[in-house]
Amino acid sequence: MQRRDLMGAGAAWLGLSSVGVYAQDRRAGGFPSRPITLICPWPAGGSSDAVMRAFGDSLSRQLGVPVVVENRPGAGGTLGATAMLTAKPDGYTLTQLPLGVYRLPHMQKMPFDPLRDLQHVIGLTGYTFGIVCTPESPFRSLQEMVTWARAHPGQMTYGHTGTGTTPHLAFEEFAHKAGFRTQDVPYKGSADILQAILGGHVPVMCGTMEFAPQVRAGKLRLLATLGRERNKAFPDVPTVKESGWDTVSESPFGIGAPRGTDAAVVRTLHDAFRRTLDDPKVLETLERFYQPVLYMSTEAYTRYAQQTFEAERATVARMGLAGKS
Template identity: 50%
Template sequence: MKHILLWAAAALLAFAPVGGHADTFPSRPIRLIVPWPAGGSTDVSLRVLANAAARHLGQPVIVENRPGAAGTLGVTALLQAKPDGYTLSQLPMGIFRVPHMQKVAWDPVRDLSYVIGVSGYTYGLVVRSDAPWKTLKDYLDDARKRPDAITYGTAGVGGTPHLNTEQLAAAAGVRLRHVPYRGTADNLQAVLGGHVMSASEATGWGPHVDKGDLRLLATWGAERTSRWPNAPTLKELGYNLVSSAPYGIGGPKGMDPNVTRVLHDAFRKAMQEPEHLQVLARYDQPLLYLGSEDYARFAQEAFASEKALVERLGLRSAD
């Protein structure tokens, strides 16, 4: 009888839940890294999403800002984290592009777990309201006369606004001078302060356009935005350039599929919460939901397509 009891106890221990498994996860706060400065559109929208997800998870989701390196510092943090679901990061499109531009210590397909696709951005080119260019044509005509004289700021080398603007410059046959900053907030302050002549950026510029401090010359969407319908798209201006830069949330490689499912389900519910939909509408961002498997497939496709884009634009750094 004693042996039977010991065997039964051992069996119970063998099948008892341990930290990180779905039946006990989460048992403590979760860290969500936002690889951009506080106060930008990504930071604001992800803080709202994190608060909504926390209600469904039963634990706080604490946002940590790690700006710099074109939004890739979240991936760097994930490489150092345990794959237990307690460290997550926003995954911007730049993570699929930067490895083709310079040497990095990670592979976005091999080294990450993909939890959920969330949203994308409305990108635009803005100038100060007192700038001499009333239209994108004015801006590009001036750039054609003065190669490398017109500066544009972005949130970092290799980020989507950088690649977007380089594609536009190539299509228009002009040369612009790129000035990278650490994030949207710094970039917008630079153009408002006259330190750069224009800014290529996601819709953090929205409030400044609404107030009349900045002029929106064009957007990169497939259609005109609902909030700024007077601004034309590049597509309608004759440039076959459309970009929304989908992003989502991921973790370190090797995460327990059950933990991934718990996180996915909580964030999917949070995405539909009214406060999250409201903040996306404020920045004219669409919901771009992808489940974990579809998001992982998207990552593979994006990694390949971004390589082709970098090579076409000649943006590979010398090794």
């Protein structure tokens, strides 16, 4: 009994000792030692919000500290990138980096440079976009919509997720190639635009697949998707490209931190986020919004940012939007 008691006491002491060393390491500045803020640059309640909260919850489990998702909607999804300018480069303030971060600097003066001011941590997933209309709309296919829009110059009103966002530019590029003019109505994100079209405020929207449940319920009509191939959830719905207009829009995104964040901290964050892509709850959320896993390492994501920044410069120039707000 005495020997067992002695062994038990020794094990307890070792356990307490290791906990004490771990706590001391965290107090000494080991990362992470306090809550992390993860900025979602879109409104609460939308698909982006749900996905970022799933990532945040999983990240919290991976790192053992709270992860607080903070919504900062507006400015085409770039307010998170702007926040990196004043955030300390310590890994405790992170943001989602949507495609607009690399596009809007070519369209208007922005406070940040996406290559100079951001540390790219990891690429995670991407959006699937589509064009939907209300059941009351006078067209039942994309071709019928184009015919109607050509017959009613300038009367095609549609909503999108913000000036300079991918749904905005994708629809404008499609409209240019199809030969009709539009009246666009910007919203702050997917949740807002979905409420608008369901409320009858706009007849057409271009946005993420958050509208899928309403399409299945007959409350909205899906005219086309914007990927390279048909979406597996709606195999009978054509893409814009196969309908005759060469417009393809796919939008990967990942996580960014302030420039100057320590390499060891970036590696810790990358590895933790990488593990979230194996989390069943994260994968379930991605599947619910038809978002594929598009993993990119820190190095690959940094190269993607450089290439995308230049590609977006060319797209903006081609569409005559350079220097516009």
